[in-house]
Amino acid sequence: MKTLALVFLAVLLFSGCSSKKYFEPENTSSASYASSSYGGNMVDLSRNGGTLESGQYIGKSGVSSIKLAEGYRFLNENNKYILTANAEGILNVIDKKTQESARAISLHVPVVSASIQNGLIGYVLNNNTFGIYRMSDNSKIVESRSERTFAIDTRAASPMFIENLLVMPMLDGKLIIVNVADAQNGKVVYISSEKVFNNVIYLSREGNTMVAATPRRVITLGNDGQNEYKANISEVAVSGNRIYLFTKEGKVIALSHALEEQATSKYKFAHYAVGTAFDGKVYALDQQGSLIVMNSDLSKNKIYDLGAISEPAFITGTKLYKDGDVIELSKLGYE
Numbered sequence: 001m002k003t004l005a006l007v008f009l010a011v012l013l014f015s016g017c018s019s020k021k022y023f024e025p026e027n028t029s030s031a032s033y034a035s036s037s038y039g040g041n042m043v044d045l046s047r048n049g050g051t052l053e054s055g056q057y058i059g060k061s062g063v064s065s066i067k068l069a070e071g072y073r074f075l076n077e078n079n080k081y082i083l084t085a086n087a088e089g090i091l092n093v094i095d096k097k098t099q100e101s102a103r104a105i106s107l108h109v110p111v112v113s114a115s116i117q118n119g120l121i122g123y124v125l126n127n128n129t130f131g132i133y134r135m136s137d138n139s140k141i142v143e144s145r146s147e148r149t150f151a152i153d154t155r156a157a158s159p160m161f162i163e164n165l166l167v168m169p170m171l172d173g174k175l176i177i178v179n180v181a182d183a184q185n186g187k188v189v190y191i192s193s194e195k196v197f198n199n200v201i202y203l204s205r206e207g208n209t210m211v212a213a214t215p216r217r218v219i220t221l222g223n224d225g226q227n228e229y230k231a232n233i234s235e236v237a238v239s240g241n242r243i244y245l246f247t248k249e250g251k252v253i254a255l256s257h258a259l260e261e262q263a264t265s266k267y268k269f270a271h272y273a274v275g276t277a278f279d280g281k282v283y284a285l286d287q288q289g290s291l292i293v294m295n296s297d298l299s300k301n302k303i304y305d306l307g308a309i310s311e312p313a314f315i316t317g318t319k320l321y322k323d324g325d326v327i328e329l330s331k332l333g334y335e
Contacts, residue, residue: 021268021269022269022288023250023267023268023269023270023271023286023288023290024269024288025267025290025303027303028290028303028304028305029302029303029304029305030304030305031291031304031305031306031327031332033331034327034328034329034331034332035306035325035326035327035328036325036326036328037324037325037326038062038063038321038324038325038326039324040052040053040054040056040058040063040324041053041054041311041324042058042311042312042314042321043311044073044074044312045154045312045314046073046074046075046076046113046156046158047076047113047155047156047157047158047201048060048074048075048076048077048158049074049076049077049314049316050074050312050314050321051068051072051073051074054067055067055068055069055070056068057074057082058074058314058316058321059074059077059082059316060077060316060317062316062319062326064082066082066094066096066099068082068084068094069084069086069092069101071086071087072084072085072086072092073085073086075091075111075113075114075158076113076114076115076116076158077096077116078116078117079096080095080096080097081093081094081095081096081102081116082094082096083114083115083116083121085110085111085114087110088110089106089107089108089109089110089111089125090104090105090106090107091104091105091107091111091114091121091123091133092104092105093105093116093121093135102135103135103138105121105133107123107125107131109125109126109127109129110125110126111123111124111125111126112124112125112126112152112156112171112199113156113157113158113159113169114158114159115158115159115160115161117161119134119135119136120132120133120134120135120141120161120166120180121133121134121135122159122161122166122168123159124156124159124168124169124170124171126152126171127145127148128145128146128147128148128149128170128171128172129143129144129145129146130143130144130146130159130168130170130176131143131144132166132178132180132183141180141183142178142183142184144186146170146171146172146174146176147172148172149171149172149196149198149199152171152197152198152199153197153199153201153214153215155201155202155235156169156171156199156200156201157169157199157200157201157202157203157212158203160203160204160205162205162210164179164180164181165177165178165179165180166178166180167203167210168186169199169200169203169212170199170200171198171199171200172198172199173190173191173192173193173194173198173199173200173214174188174189174190174191174200175188175189175191175200175203175212176188176189177189189212189219189221189226191212191213191214191217191218191219191228192214192216192217194214194215194216197215198214198215198216199214200212200213200214201213201214201215201233201236202218202233202235202236204238206238206257208222208223209221209222209223209257210222211236211238211243211257213233213236213245214233215232215233215234216230216231216232216233217229217230217231217233218231218233218236218243218245218255218259219259220243220257220258220259222257224258227257227258227259228259229245229255229259229261231245231247231251231253232247232248232249233245233246233247233248234246234247234248234271234272234275235272235274235275235284236275237275237276237277237282238277239277239278239279239282239296241256241257242254242255242256242262242277242296243255243256243257243259244275244277244282246272246275246284247272248271249266250266250267250268250269250270250271250272251264251265251266251267252264252265252266252267252275252282252284252292252294252298254282254296254297254298262297263297263298263299264298265294265298265299265301267284267286267292270284270286270290270292271286271287271288272284272285272286272287273285273286273287273309273313274313274314274315274320275315276315276329277296278318278329278330279330280295280296281293281294281295281296281329281332281333281334282294282295282296282298283315283320283329283332285306285309285313285320285322287309288308288309289305289306289307289308289309290303290304290305290306291303291304291305291306291320291327291332293329293332293333293334294334295334300334300335301334302332302333302334302335304332306322306325306327307323309322309323310323311323311324315329318330
């Protein structure tokens, strides 16, 4: 009976694996004319960049010549500093000019995300603690732990500075908005209340509108109050007056800032690795390597075959970094 049960289990597992469907477009084009090699292997990914096997990192300006200390992963940067962290909970602040450590902050718990501005560092730890550290006097302005979380999506958004405010994207589906001058009193904005995989995966500001999302819901906060839209979200992109959702069902949805649906396009069995939108075009990379380029109304498309994806992919500006190659997306059209 035990042998029969094992055979039955194996059949179930095999059936489950073999029944998985993949996006298989009939016609694809080559993107080789827009592609070049940067010769690196990405071993870790954050919302703001990737860490390469060589110790270098990919940030907003592309592949940096600066090498990170062994065991550290890239988190974020500004024009002066690089934020890195290791598994022991040390947040290392690297001076770009000297390429040396300007501060090593022991937080004792691994750092999920962090941002730096004007000598202030906002951070979120993997036990759902947020804090603000001031470099000028080596002090924590505030540190507070939120509700316990059990599992998170790896695409964790980074804290965002808005003038004298700091918006903390927490791991339990909420935003904590802190006034740096009165850091002990924060305003809480709830996005969603799922028990697992409910961390904030996207956070940005477009004019007077703030856009934030968890894997199940996107919200906007602005002059017209708070709006929300539910979906199974893989990725979010914002361009001009449009918010684009890339869903786990293969849909690309265009929304207004009030989160009113403007257009929808669906690609059967597509599972999106990354997506972006700029200059009237929308880009969605399927996990099997098909890059879908659409117009802003999602009514036209052209699909490029970039080859299978074996490493994390990352988009910054107009460039897609994938498996050692960099693809200049602005060279690819939808017609």
